[in-house]
Amino acid sequence: MGDDVYVVGHKSPDTDTVVSAIVYAKIKGYIPVIQGAINEETAFVLDKFGVPVPGELGSAEGKKLVLVDHNEATQAPDNLDKAEIVEIIDHHKMNFNYPDPIAIHIEPVGSTATILAKLYQDEVSKDKALAGLLLGALLSDTVIFKSPTTTEEDKRVASQLAEVAGIADIEAFGIDVKKSKANISDKPIKDVVLADFKDFDFGGKKVGIGQTEVVDINDVYNRASEIMDFLKDTKTKEGYEMLIFVATDIIKEGSELYYAGDKAKLEAAFNTTVGDDSVWIDGLMSRKKQVVPVIDKQF
């Protein structure tokens, strides 16, 4: 193993994953890396604070890694078994096995950025760019505090970060962040579904759950047939037991769930009648808190 330590977030990187890798690497003198291209939202946040996009990790083989914003093997780099994991910082449920004792820091807060901001308050309070990046990531993951994953800690930390970053209106900044990737109309449907997509192992079955956030759900309804074709096709080709695409309207505060797989499982999970292609669930904002646990339970 080399001496360099790489900080890496999950596949289909979101803003929290990329920012957490950048900030933790900066504080510790490690190297931030990503797995896959960043989305427009992340590009907007990095650009705003003049921070370059991290390089790709490539193969994990023989590398020392810190995992941020995930601890699920299916979302981690390939060849993880040939890497040395030195630490995990995350805000997702624990789903990790490792033969050696390592440092693991998991807190039930709205973003990994929140945890880093709390742990490294001194460093962050002196660095406008770091504070701005963390605030962008926190607002992204908590959907501007509308997600049920939001805690009082997130709100408190956000105010501190905004002060350091010189952002007067947190809400307005959050909407700027969210709007930057909300336009799906000119994108291939594959990119829309896979932009924020996670693979899970539920009782030995492969389940994939994608999510997008829009400011008008009609943009998604207009592309329903394309979404369904893609889900059905991918389920067959990639051997998924179930595929779900969660289209969240951040203004209406609810989601249309499209799926390919067993309707009965979805009806049992959400305790409601489900259409052949999709169902609207009022108040559903969070994949982590409102989709993953109830679907996992069905397997």
Ligand code: MG
């Ligand atoms: Mg994430």
Ligand code: MG
């Ligand atoms: Mg996160």
Ligand code: MG
């Ligand atoms: Mg997320």
